[in-house]
Amino acid sequence: MLRKEVLIKEKTEQAVNILKEAGVDCWITFTRESEICGDPTLVFLAPSHVTWHSAFIISSDGRKKAIVGLYDKRAIEDSGAYDSVDSYVTGIKEPFEHYMKELQPRTIAINYSKTSEISDGLTHGLYLVLYELLQEIGFENRLVSAEKIISALRQRKSPSELQAIKAAITETENIFQLVKKFIAPGKTEKQIADFMLNEVRQRHLATAWGESTCPAVFTGPETAQAHYFPTDRQVKPGHLLNMDFGIKVDGYCSDLQRTFYIMEKGEKGAPPEVKKGFETITKTIEEARKAMKPGVKGLVIDELARRIVTEAGYEEFPHALGHQVGRFAHDGTALLGPAWEKYADKPFQPLEPGMVFTLEPRLTVPGRGVATIEDMVLVTETGAEFLDHPQTELMLIK
């Protein structure tokens, strides 16, 4: 089990090195009532939520300081990650300005980004509060975005983070094996989803995203326009069924998709057009994985995958080939995606060792449904390796 204290020490140490690498003097995570509208970075810095204005200040010279409301002090101190924890009763202004004047940083990174949501945890109102505090001591022009720092911190997975992700994958694969025996003609998408959720609960685990769409279960051809919630639509012979499912273990997620074919009477396997669709997907994933290595941009991998699908005669998938996975099913900044407006700079970020990505091409087999697989890979020093047991055979249901 991943202990919070271990993670916080690991990550605050890593942050010091990233600050040095980026040439940034100090990084402030500034938050309040984090249970209401929390900064997604806080979990690497504190063992629990904070109530009042709180500043977690890490410097490239190795100093680590937290300034929090009185009742949050002890929990932050107990984490053992900070050199000192200051607390206050009436307001953060005095201790915060005092420490910043002592620190005299030339650059101050704060948690906002136009394009990377995991780096965009500072709310606009709190930004204004922080700006005014720094203005009072003449530091307001030293602010820069912490996007590169937070992205590196999240994407360079530590051994304990990878262990939690692998555990989440194993649980997910186990439930896929069980549900394979449950799926049968006549069963509804909802029944299948309920069966899986029940398995999650029996294991005292949580789903990787909201239960209303985890698992997402889609059966048959009319699901080409994906509807997120499982419906009362029944499983029918001759149709494809696919599901998107993930589990969270010790705060880390899996995110996997699998495709099943429901055989018609007398069939011994899937018909040729279904096979072709499925094999196009497995080929796309394998070619994409082989092309991944540090330094390559996500855009290039997405393009390669997209071309295999369209050259096989299918419409291109209306989403990115793959995203990073970590504390959220959708995590990190770098993306294996096309240069679309909504993806902003993400597809242009180079891959780095320690990143965990999904590979999830999708295509429609007319009259049958959607063929799609989502596997998970880890970027290594020289390439990329599967973290799950990739689906290589269509799962056939009688």
Add this chain to the structure above:
Amino acid sequence: MLRKEVLIKEKTEQAVNILKEAGVDCWITFTRESEICGDPTLVFLAPSHVTWHSAFIISSDGRKKAIVGLYDKRAIEDSGAYDSVDSYVTGIKEPFEHYMKELQPRTIAINYSKTSEISDGLTHGLYLVLYELLQEIGFENRLVSAEKIISALRQRKSPSELQAIKAAITETENIFQLVKKFIAPGKTEKQIADFMLNEVRQRHLATAWGESTCPAVFTGPETAQAHYFPTDRQVKPGHLLNMDFGIKVDGYCSDLQRTFYIMEKGEKGAPPEVKKGFETITKTIEEARKAMKPGVKGLVIDELARRIVTEAGYEEFPHALGHQVGRFAHDGTALLGPAWEKYADKPFQPLEPGMVFTLEPRLTVPGRGVATIEDMVLVTETGAEFLDHPQTELMLIK
């Protein structure tokens, strides 16, 4: 059970009226990947999380529009709350700017606030994105804070919201009754907390805030400096024990505190100094409740309560007398608090019918521990009434 669709219809309708009242033409909730860093207002506008840039646009003329990524469209449409839902694949810019030009609002409220965290759901990076979109069509100077709109929306509890809060209170009170029989000398704070968490799980409910501090259990005199997590400290005769605990039902919270006295051998009740401390708390709560009514500022109630405690010879409590409760244990903008820096404008907001507040004075009885009660009250047209069964007697443990 509170259905999401009912809540969303109730709240989007209420929003139209609040916009009219405030003289604001339109209100935009702008968010993305809401599971990662979500706007706390989204839950009133959408039945589930959204993935891509999404705009929920409500106008004072009654028009309700949502613009979301393709895969989120169906779920938002199904809520039945919007006149129309537009979707996109590559980016929100075109449909968003098109609709805003059609709408021609003179004022555009967006979700940021320096002082109210529940109104501060727009991240700084997304603020910059939205600002640039509006700048392209010349609307960037029409932006105002939606603090007053969101505060009114959250604090004017609808009948279905009140019903959920009352259900949460009942569950909490039931568990307090059970744990009263469990508490005994020698039991540790952790054991008591585990007993209560087990009751929560057996009921398939969730705690109102993070389980590591819900319940918070404090026993004995060395807890005067509150430590948030339950420890291995044992319950001892002659000590006060108090706990802070809440349950979430259908997305709505309770937040209650109760105080117990552990009798020494031969005692038939609490000693005089413990009684005096406890009675000071019950008197403070009752006087505060009687003074509450629409129009009165929270500051006034806090001052009155603080004075009763200090005039009885105790130190003043280092926190506000009470906060609002709703979807979070700490909810709403208006606060029954002192004029401290960290509370900003909140204590100066007048009370309104439909607000739900806690009343939670606290004091230390030297050598015994902390006496504190947290009850919950509803502001009505003419005053305030208890929602829980207020603790009027010290719970005595043999």
